Amino acid sequence: MISSDILERRERQFGPNAPLFYDRPLHMVRGSECWMWDADGNRYLDCYNNVPHVGHCHPHVVDALCKQASTLNIHTRYLNEVVLQYAERLTGLLPSPQLDRAMFVCTGTEANELALRIARHASGNRGVLVSDFSYHGNSSGFAELTTGLPHPEPMADFVRSLKIPDPYRWEGSEDEMVAHHLALVDDAIESLTEAGFGVATVIFDTIFSTEGLLDVPPAYVQGVAQRVRDAGGLFIADEVQPGFGRMGDAMWGFESTGVTPDLVTMGKPMGNGHPVGAVVTSSALADAFTGDALYFNTFGGNPVSAAAGNAVLDVIEREDLVHHSATVGQYLQERLKDVASKFNCAGDVRGRGLFAAVELVGDGKQPEARLAKAVINEMRNRQILISKIGPADNVLKIRPPLCLGTEEVDLLADALSSTIGTLAQ
Ligand SMILES: Cc1ncc(COP(=O)(O)O)c(C=O)c1O
Known part of the structure; x- marks a missing residue:
């Protein structure tokens, strides 16, 4: 009781x-x-x-956390081997050599905020496309573009939400479903362009989990990525839910879509309960951003978090x-x-x-x-x-x-x- x-x-x-x-x-x-x-x-x-x-309280992760916590815990403005090893291992897990930079944060929300800043900096645009029932974080910025949970903030004027194909309910062919939904993407991009925002990015959880784990055809995701890139924007894959092998067939959810993202955001599973998040992107995008913004995160990439992250990767490999x-x-x-x-x-x-x-x-x-x-x-x-x-x-x-x-x-x-x-x- x-x-x-x-x-x-x-x-x-x-x-x-x-x-x-x-x-x-x-x-x-x-x-x-x-x-x-x-x-x-x-x-x-x-x-x-x-x-x-x-697994709850995995002994290898607990041991790594305890050992590092009793050795040293500092921020990333000192040289540190543990976080470096973690960054090298993490970027090595991405299937594209272009995705070669890791930037550490503490939560999925922060990872998405940072990815959005980088996308806006690179594109020079403000507009954002999201799915019509999605959640990517709890910050004031992401509350304004959350379509999948109740919140008092109105939707931002620079956001357009996309109706995502639902094969279970669609009654025509897959080709028709994809064409119909991509026409809606064209409309959304046109509307952002006409409003003067342009398109900075589309952000998708690549297994569409909040949306109800919809079986979205890869051709749709590819079509969205193509249109966003043609408009000068970038593709953010939110791997907070599908990442780190959950999908079974691959380490990352986006791998089944046929789209290589410009930015990959990570969170929840990384530290097995310890707060760890990251953005992985190309050195070109990361360097352009950090050349203009002195980006620093007090807790992101601390050695205790990095030790937890390394230990999680050990277990994924060993088991x-x-x-x-x-x-x-x-x-x-x-x-x-x-x-x-x-x-x-x-x-x-x-x-x-x-x-x-x-x-x-x-x-x-x-x-x-x-x-x-x-x-x-x-x-x-x-x-x-x-x-x-x-x-x-x-x-x-x-x-x-x-x-x-x-x-x-x-x-x-x-x-x-x-x-x-x-x-x-
Ligand atoms: C797809 C997705 N992105 C981002 C987040 C935000 O992560 P956090 O709660 O670590 O800020 C969540 C949390 O549920 C999520 O499901």
Whole structure:
């Protein structure tokens, strides 16, 4: 039983609007691999958290953090081997030799802010294209171009939001879908140009996760990148969600789109819970920007963060987690499709690697948000943690630490099957 005392204290400190997961909130006290334990000693299978990317409290990462914290922690205005090694390893993981510069920050928001500044500096334009249900950060700058979460700030006049192709709902051919949506991009670029903003950048989370993990055709992303570049702008790939092997088939989400970004932004999984973020770009773009802006980040790139980042890369390599994400992810898709085949309300199963979505619908593909909420709460009662996303809040979101195994996939799929079976009567 969660004590009412901790809920009251939390509300006194953080207020009634500080978000909490589940109708019956959880008080977690410990984690290991893809498991967490609450204050009463109950064990939960974590199929939601992508920050403990290589597993909760991975001993190699904890050890590296402790060792560096007890040796030296400073900012980047001194020479330091640990951060240098990390930058070399990170840029070495990008598939293009042009993406050869790493700039360290502390969060995904900061990475996107920095990438936006670089794009505006390089293009001389202000206009930004985003998808029509996206989230890239919580700063004042990014609040003005957030289309996927509620916020009091009005949309900035230099932003145009793009309707993203949704193959599950589109009724014509893929070619028609892509052509239709690219015509909307042409309109958005024309509107930014006419308004005098021009186009500085498009920023996409390349697996369109906030959008509901849509199966967007690569031809669409390529068409957007081409149009933005023709207008003088740059392409930012936000890898905060798909990066570091989650997609199974590659280290980065953008690799499946056929577009090499000008700027790649990273965050959540980098430090396995320690706050680490980065922008990776070309030396030409980075040098042009830092030639005009004395860019400095007090905590970004400190040796403790870099040690955590290096340790996460060690684990990804040693435990072959990209391949593991592909094989277990394939099994996850099979099991989820098997569950979905039993229930009309499970309209679509999507995803790649260890990121999966199940869209819950009624007649005529009507979004079933109430059912999605009931399912995640009942799954929580069964000690399996998932969440939901999408514009209609009806898409189950399954995004576990990469160490999830096939036995855990079975626990998840069996619980989901019996939960939907009970609730969808
Ligand atoms: C796609 C994407 N970009 C950026 C961010 C912002 O990252 P942070 O919360 O580390 O600032 C998030 C956070 O949820 C995200 O999902």
